[in-house]
Amino acid sequence: MALLPPDPQFVLRGTRAAVHALHFSCGGSEPDIPLLFSGSENGFIHVWNLKTYRVDTALDGHGRKSVYCVETMGDKDRLLSQGHDQRICLWDLAEGRTSVTDSVFTEHVGFCRCSLLKVAQGRWLMAMAARSLQEVQILELPSKTSVCTLKPEVGAKLGMPMCLKLWQLSCGSQPMLLAGYEDGSVLLWNVSVGKALSKLICHQEPVMSLDFDSEKAKGISGSCEKVLSIWSLNEQQNLQVYKTHELVNAGISDITIRPDKKILATAGWDHRIRIFGWKKLKPLAVLDYHTATIHCVSFSDHSNPRERLLAAGSKDQRISVWSIYAQT
Amino acid sequence: VCFIPGGLDCSISFVSHVLGKVCVHGRQKEILGVLVPRLTDLTKSDCIWQRICWRLVECVPDRWMEAVVLGFVQRAPGADVLSRLLGNLVVKNKKAQFVVTQKMLLLQYGHTTAVLQSLLGHLSLESPRRTLLLRVLKELLETWSSSSAVKHSPAEQQLYISKAILICLSHLKESEIESCRQELLTSMMEGVKCHLDSSLPQLRRLGMVVAESISWKINTEGPVLKFEYEEDDETRELKSLLVQTPSFCVVPSLPDDDRSEKADAAVPLVPESDEKSHPADPIPVMPDEGSDTDLDSDDDLIPYDMSEDKELKIKAPVYIRDCIEVLTGSRSEDVDKWEATVKALESLVRRNPAAAREVSVELAKILLHLEEKTCIEGFVELRRRAQVAVLTTDPIPVAKYLTSQFYSLNYSLRQRIDILDVLVLAAQELSCPKFRGKTKLSGAQKPCVQLLSGSDSSKGWRRIVDERIKSKTRRFDMGQSRGELASHPNEFNSVAGYFFFPLIQHFDRPLTTFDLLGEDHLVLGRLVHSLAILMYLAVNTVAVTAMGKALLEFVWVLRFHTDSYVRQGLLSCISSLLLSVPMERILADMTEELLETQSWLGDVMEKDPDGDCRRLALQNLLLMENLKKKLEAVPS
Numbered sequence: 001m002a003l004l005p006p007d008p009q010f011v012l013r014g015t016r017a018a019v020h021a022l023h024f025s026c027g028g029s030e031p032d033i034p035l036l037f038s039g040s041e042n043g044f045i046h047v048w049n050l051k052t053y054r055v056d057t058a059l060d061g062h063g064r065k066s067v068y069c070v071e072t073m074g075d076k077d078r079l080l081s082q083g084h085d086q087r088i089c090l091w092d093l094a095e096g097r098t099s100v101t102d103s104v105f106t107e108h109v110g111f112c113r114c115s116l117l118k119v120a121q122g123r124w125l126m127a128m129a130a131r132s133l134q135e136v137q138i139l140e141l142p143s144k145t146s147v148c149t150l151k152p153e154v155g156a157k158l159g160m161p162m163c164l165k166l167w168q169l170s171c172g173s174q175p176m177l178l179a180g181y182e183d184g185s186v187l188l189w190n191v192s193v194g195k196a197l198s199k200l201i202c203h204q205e206p207v208m209s210l211d212f213d214s215e216k217a218k219g220i221s222g223s224c225e226k227v228l229s230i231w232s233l234n235e236q237q238n239l240q241v242y243k244t245h246e247l248v249n250a251g252i253s254d255i256t257i258r259p260d261k262k263i264l265a266t267a268g269w270d271h272r273i274r275i276f277g278w279k280k281l282k283p284l285a286v287l288d289y290h291t292a293t294i295h296c297v298s299f300s301d302h303s304n305p306r307e308r309l310l311a312a313g314s315k316d317q318r319i320s321v322w323s324i325y326a327q328t
Numbered sequence: 329v330c331f332i333p334g335g336l337d338c339s340i341s342f343v344s345h346v347l348g349k350v351c352v353h354g355r356q357k358e359i360l361g362v363l364v365p366r367l368t369d370l371t372k373s374d375c376i377w378q379r380i381c382w383r384l385v386e387c388v389p390d391r392w393m394e395a396v397v398l399g400f401v402q403r404a405p406g407a408d409v410l411s412r413l414l415g416n417l418v419v420k421n422k423k424a425q426f427v428v429t430q431k432m433l434l435l436q437y438g439h440t441t442a443v444l445q446s447l448l449g450h451l452s453l454e455s456p457r458r459t460l461l462l463r464v465l466k467e468l469l470e471t472w473s474s475s476s477a478v479k480h481s482p483a484e485q486q487l488y489i490s491k492a493i494l495i496c497l498s499h500l501k502e503s504e505i506e507s508c509r510q511e512l513l514t515s516m517m518e519g520v521k522c523h524l525d526s527s528l529p530q531l532r533r534l535g536m537v538v539a540e541s542i543s544w545k546i547n548t549e550g551p552v553l554k555f556e557y558e559e560d561d562e563t564r565e566l567k568s569l570l571v572q573t574p575s576f577c578v579v580p581s582l583p584d585d586d587r588s589e590k591a592d593a594a595v596p597l598v599p600e601s602d603e604k605s606h607p608a609d610p611i612p613v614m615p616d617e618g619s620d621t622d623l624d625s626d627d628d629l630i631p632y633d634m635s636e637d638k639e640l641k642i643k644a645p646v647y648i649r650d651c652i653e654v655l656t657g658s659r660s661e662d663v664d665k666w667e668a669t670v671k672a673l674e675s676l677v678r679r680n681p682a683a684a685r686e687v688s689v690e691l692a693k694i695l696l697h698l699e700e701k702t703c704i705e706g707f708v709e710l711r712r713r714a715q716v717a718v719l720t721t722d723p724i725p726v727a728k729y730l731t732s733q734f735y736s737l738n739y740s741l742r743q744r745i746d747i748l749d750v751l752v753l754a755a756q757e758l759s760c761p762k763f764r765g766k767t768k769l770s771g772a773q774k775p776c777v778q779l780l781s782g783s784d785s786s787k788g789w790r791r792i793v794d795e796r797i798k799s800k801t802r803r804f805d806m807g808q809s810r811g812e813l814a815s816h817p818n819e820f821n822s823v824a825g826y827f828f829f830p831l832i833q834h835f836d837r838p839l840t841t842f843d844l845l846g847e848d849h850l851v852l853g854r855l856v857h858s859l860a861i862l863m864y865l866a867v868n869t870v871a872v873t874a875m876g877k878a879l880l881e882f883v884w885v886l887r888f889h890t891d892s893y894v895r896q897g898l899l900s901c902i903s904s905l906l907l908s909v910p911m912e913r914i915l916a917d918m919t920e921e922l923l924e925t926q927s928w929l930g931d932v933m934e935k936d937p938d939g940d941c942r943r944l945a946l947q948n949l950l951l952m953e954n955l956k957k958k959l960e961a962v963p964s
Contacts, residue, residue: 002630003632270640285632285634
């Protein structure tokens, strides 16, 4: 007899706007407080204290335009946020400061979240959608120098890039980028060379989100339709469809694979979070708490596996935090 | 008949005379049936025989030329054979030219497509004749693009001319098209306008096909004119005429009607193939699920109960007033709710008639103005069903509202036709209560949602009228009804007048945006057909005689209308009248009008250019006869 899925461990209220981005920073040891960063539609970034479940700080740096991506760079004192005001801001939060140290003007008016990859100590690569319709720009941070611009071929009607994922097989190897586009295709780019290696048409509708497991060379993408597409990368660096999974209701906003690569979570337009096993995409749980479409899901980076959490931010202005499959 | 071969110079003129005389006396079939095949064989490779044949036909006296040429053209099994037999007769002889280029193409229209093909093919084969071909094409196009021809000539003739145009086009060479490109374009524009203005769908389609073909011919690069219409055998046949199986013809022929689409589609495909793209072949590269030998760490993860995970359904409102709020609300975000409401409205109205009656006119108003906000499947059908439901639940006020709106300013043609359709559907429902809630009534007329034509209705009408006639006569013979049907009160009885009379009232008063007797003859046609149906459904109601009288007057005023669709409707009105109003009442109250109508029907039957009108007129006359006989035969 299957158990009913657990209730959220706690629910964070107080953003007063739809939540579009979440990012945990719980890797530090005591006395560091585990934190959750959330970006909202009203332009605020809230820093939640996961011990007291209250907002420690509210950062206002995007001119009240929606913040749809939040990432930390290394530790919790360095934050990167991307907002609809066409800017990516770098924050310095050490010792209680709340200042924007630097910003990048992206000229991108869509909602494509940028992707960060640490390539060396203090050096990061960031992929973001550029001003030109189909292009993706790779910048090096913190120097903000442009590494390359990835342009699709002339005549390819890919549309806007919708989601990006920078990865490298191991430290020092060539960084690669997986980009999902408006026409439903996923492209694999070699960033150093600036060329596309492979293209796979996974969906009929725009690719809303994707995530990739570089160890298993397998990735997953979700779209506006009812299908999740799982694809793999073979030795020739070609993308191929591995399998597809049909959902009950259409529409996926976000997909994320847990750092231990055992489970993954999807954020659905049908207000539900779905948990799947990553190995075979076995449906594990459907978490039904929210009352509006869920915009983002994120797994925490706790060093102690038992404390691992999953957070989901929704249009109903709540962030639900769950502890699920933490024992494995 | 065999000829003396050998180098003798013989005079053939005697034979020509004989041939001519025989043909003119009507014996074309017999003589040419023997002569033409023989000559075909003989002239196949022998030049001398060809020359003999040409001399033969050239020597036929002018007064008999027409019969001979006609016979040859009809019998020759193809353009090349015809050329061998006639040579350049059409160029040399004025009479033959007239017959071939004018009489057979513009004045007659009974010839088969094969004959047209051979005739026009013959004209295209040699250069002296090609000028004739161009001239013929120009004249055909002139006829095709003249609005009076479109309005008044029978559909069969228009089809014939269209076929001729298409065949001519298929024979044209590039250089010739270049020289007359401008003229082709002008005639096409004019012609397409007249054709699209017609109320008969067949004519509209003809216009569209020909215009598309002309546009394709003169514009081989760049966008081509493409209409949306339903393909049927006729259009397919027409399009196939544009292709020539080349024996002598030089015209490049492309296989299909999607030629223009293929040409466009070829361009974007090319750059895509350059990419290193691999289509989504579902080739599993990873070890597939079959290998259970792998230790599956997923097994540790026990799934939770997911039985509650079902499709998300948006709840539609349960109360009619809530529906009204949703439909008129300005909250554009709640499109899901709007969709659910539209889908649920009909059943809500039917299940809560009392509540619906309170807000019936308001609902009718909202539905009449309801525009499609999102892309629901079958939106038009859903809206229509909801409207019918509202109308049948509260007929009198809603009918008053709808009929008043029909003649109001600032409605689109679509909305006015909607009003008519809704009134008719509701009337159908009210008069046959066992079909309540179902809009499909087999055997009776189905006002189609998307077609703006009622030509389907005339076929359905014939069936109904025939059935009715049959049923009446049979009852007379057997004297017994065909079995007990469950009886229901006829709800249409009390409201028939409200549906009918307001529609008939203001038809001659033009408004600034709506002129039934002027441009909007399409709506007039639909109005007339709807009145016919309402009349038919009013059988056994109290108001039927008054309705009949009003209808007869209405028909009388409009009986010479130029639009054949309207005339068909008027004739359907007469049919319904004869079937619904009891004959005694007709004879008592409308004798004079009936007699006048009878003579008018006789006129229509003989002289109307439209085939359907003639059939309907004949039917009406027969119906009148039958009913009169029946009345006389009833034993007093």
